[in-house]
Amino acid sequence: MKTIRVGTLLFWLTLTASGQSVSGLLTDANEVMAKMSLNDAQREMLSQGYAGRRLYILDNERMHKHSELLVEVQCDPAGAKHFEVVSEEGWSSANKHVLKKMLESEVETSGASLRPKTRLTADNYNFSLAGTQWLEGRPTYVIDVVPKRADKYLFEGRIWVDGHDYALVRVEGRPARNPSAWTRSVHFTHQYQQSAGFWFPSTTESVTQALVFGRTEVTIRYFDYRPNTASVLGSNPRKASFKERSYVEH
Secondary structure, eight states, X not given: OOBOOOOSSOOOOOOTXXXXXXXXXXXXXXXXXXXXXXXXXXXXXXXXXXXXXXXXXXXXXXXXXXXXXXXXXXXXXXXXXXXXXXXEEEOHHHIIIIIHHHHHHHHHHXXXXXXHHHBSSTTTEEEEEEEEEEETTEEEEEEEEEXXXXXXXXXXXXXXEETTXXXXXXXXXXXXXXXXXXXXXXXXXXXXXXXXXXXXXXXXEEEEEETTTEEEEEEEEEEEEEETHHHHTTOOOOOOOTTOOOOOXX
16 A cells, blocks of 8 residues: 655645546445555555656745755565665755655655554554545545554545545645644645556645745656566666656656
């Protein structure tokens, strides 16, 4: 099952028919989450992990600063993540103390000891069904998520689960615990999309309000994502350059 993380700074609809109900679906949030857990386990087994690229973009209004970090990610079959920085530019202090710290946090939480404590499971969260909606022509369950403890790696908010694949489609929320005394608020939105039967992240957007630095926005673009089984089959997707801004996801 997907893991949602909240780092030191962040973290972490367009409705095609807003408010339209979906018939013939489950009516209990825990049933939906159980099916999601089962389907995620099956997808993880088939994919044998994944590989891809991410572009982190940070903008601070008060300081008039901008930074970017391009990384490659490898996720092994056990779920552990490994990052390699390809290039970086802009505000070096933010790259070092914010964006790279986010990578370190994600590596830590993907490890065997912490991963079960950050997953969307009944051990970590209470779930309640808020309704159903259509997203990009597909029915989804809308589920409110409340953490069972004030953990910096958990969040409070809402998730959207695909009604056909039982995969995570969208997440909105805020950290279960404020990252620091200097942080007033954090809000993030994380979105996924389907590619060749697998669901990969597409974008993450985060806004943090802090006492000293004011408003900081972090956007993550995900591209060239593919399951590790694609390498076995001889797939060789085109690599996008750092300066390229026409992101071809997955």
